Amino acid sequence: MSEENMQQLILDSTDKGIICIDTAGKCTFVNQSAQKMLERTEKELLGKEIIKLMCQAKPDGQCLPLHDSRICSLFLTGQGCTVDDEQMYRENGSSFPVEYSSYPIKNNGNIEGAVITFSDISERKRAENRLYHLANYDDLTELPNRHLFLDRLRQAITRTKRHKNQMALVVLDLDQFKKINETLGHEAGDHVLQEVSLRLSDCLRKCDSIARLSSDIFAITLENITKTDDIHQIVKKLLENISKPFHLTNHEIYITSSAGISIYPTDGTEISILQRNAEAAMYKAKEEGRNSYQFYKIEMNEKSYQRMMLENSLRLALDRDEFLLHYQPQVDLKTGKIFGAEALLRWQHPKLGLVSPADFIPTLEETDLIIPVGKWVLKTACQQAKNWHSNGLGKDLRISVNLSSRQFVRPGIVDTIRKVIQDAVISPHLLEVEITESTIMHNIQVTIESLKAISAMGVRVAIDDFGIGYSSLAYLKRFPIDTLKIDRAFIRDLTIDPDDEAITSLIVAMARSLKLSVIAEGVETNKQLLFLKDTGCDHIQGFLFSKPVPEDKFIKLLQEDHRLSFETEEKNSQKRDYCPIL
Structure with missing residues (x-):
């Protein structure tokens, strides 16, 4: 084999494309790899201008003059280069990314052209783009994530400052979204988040930007704001779109959202301050009842700080033994005796003292x-x-404990109850777990299975706050429950509101037909007591007999055999700090 043939064989054996050009920028040599990548024959390539094979063009698409093209201008001055952001064209006009090196060909010091070696880096670019997408976009919703959003917010602030106008930062949180994951599963929750992202995006203008910051929190920038009414209209539309029903498999659900708004430069000129203030306003919207929005006000920061400190303290409270239980007696209306107690959580803060349940629950x-x-x-x-x-204090005294929605739907709750009973060596029938009406109706089949397992242990089951939810008689018959607790909302105006009287009487009659016991909560007056007794209610609890008390005071009530007297004159209603745990 001749030396020339050997050289040609070597050049054709490499997987890199090799092109030689003359000083006019025309191809004088191409190896087989170059022909393959460019999908052209040697005959088609020889004599062709290199700038027509590469993306060396003006904005209007016309080829650059030879002296302006990067690849030619360098070698003409005797310089080499390595580039990884170039595109080359195939015969059909499609392009692909390449990395190439170009070096001048010299003969006795004279530049006669250049040799260009290049590789197709399509796979590498796809991987880089994927990594960029993963680093900057939320995989579930395809929205920008916090990292990219902060960069866009920074750019939005720069533009707003340059144009001397205003922009708004909106932080939006879905209200009680965790309940969807807990009751319907994470697949349903993911579907809702995807739909929410589409609904929010549909409300925005081209100049606006949206991102998903975390699980159920979204952030939106509204640029080119000339008047506050513009913000009102957009944010109202955001909330209205989210409040429309979501159609899932076998379910139609409704959710709401709360939003907080901070305005640049009025509420801050730095990203961290704008974000903090928008979040403070969002929490204020939640405090005001959710499904609303609030503009930032200076006094909100103090409340946000207090909220943060409260949460930090709560995270340490369990380890520091700061929690304690108070017990509210439950009384049998036939004997007037205490037959049980509801355990209610209290928090003894080392500096704040006894914190109201309404503040930390x-x-x-x-x-x-x-x-x-x-x-x-x-x-x-x-x-x-x-x-x-x-x-020896109450041989058959029953203890009643509330289970939160999040506890009840969590896998393993049945095993937890079983272990607690075993560890305490207590008879199962002396424990009653209370579950709210809304909790049991979220996922009927799961609820029935869990309640059957709890009931099979011998543990009693009560539906708490009964009457304010949406359970039906048909469902009640399917649930293995023992007790209905009439919500205090019906008891409060019992003797002055005919509707509350009718509802309470109906609940008692329904419970008796289902062979369930009934407890009326929030009994505070003798008139309420007498009405409930005449109606056939089994038990009561409330301030008329005793407020929730510490363990030592509850023991004293048992030791003294304190009983309910039906002859007692009506006591004045007292403001209560009642807020059931769990």
Whole structure:
């Protein structure tokens, strides 16, 4: 084989494309790899201008003059280059990304052209684009993530500052979204998030930007704002779109959202401050009842700080033994005797003292703290009941414990209850778990299975706050329940509102037909007591007999055999701090 043939064989054996050009930029040599990548024959390529094979063009698509094209201008001055952001064209006009190196061909010091070696880097570019997408976009909704959004927010601020106008940052959170994941599953939750992202995007203008910051929190920038009314209209539309029904398999659900708004430059000129203020306004919207929006006000920061400190303190409270239980007696209307107690969570803060349940229970519910704290309540209440029984205080005294929605739907709740009973060595029938009406109706089949397993242990089941939900008689017959607790909303105006009287009488009659016991909550007056007794209600609890009390005071009530007197004159209603845990 001749030396020339050997050289040709070597050049054709490499997987890199090789093209030689003359000083006019025309191809004088191409190897087989170059022909293959460009999908052209040697005959078609020889004599062709290199700038017509590469993306060396003006914005209007016309080829650059030879002296302006990067690949030619360099070698003409005796310089080499390596480039990884170029495109080359195939015969059919399609392009592909290449990485190439170009070096001048010199003969006795004279430049006669250049040799160009290149590789198709399509796979690498796809991988880079995928990594960029993963780093900057939310995989579920395809919206920009926090990282990309902050960059876009920075750009939006720069544009707003340059044009001397205003922009708004909106932080939007779905109200009680976790309940969807817990009751219908994460697949349903993911579907809702995808639909929400589409609905929000449909409300925005071309100049606006949206991102998913975290699980159910979205952020939106509204640019080119000339008047506050523009913000009102857009945010109202956002909330209205989200409040429309979501159609899932076998389910139609409704959710709402809360939004907070901060305005540049009025509410801050730095990203962190704008974001913090928008979040503070969003929390204020939630406090005001959800399904609304709030513009930032200076005083909101103090409340946000207090909320943060409260949550931080709550996360330490369990380990520091700051939680305790109070017990509200439950009284039999036939004998007037205490037959049970509802365990209610209290928090003894080292600096704030006894914190109202209304101030910290919602925070527990909104975080995962409700799970360990709820387990502690169940365990402590059962152990306390065991101590009472061991000390001869109420042999058949029943202890009632609320289960939060998040506790009840969590896998393993049945095993948790079983272990707590075993550890406390307490008879299962002396424990009653209370579940709200809304909780049991979220996922009927799962609820029935869990309640059957709990009931099979011998543990009693009560539906709490009955009457304010949407359960039907048909469903009640399917649930293995023992007790209905009439919500205090019906008891409060019992003797002055005919509708409440009718509803309460109906609940009692329905319970008797289903052979269920009935407890009326929130009984505060003797008139309420007498009405309930005449109606046939089995049990009551409320301030008329006793508010929730610490363990030592509850023990004293048992030791003194404190009973309900039906001759007692009506007591004045008292403001209560009642807020049931779990």
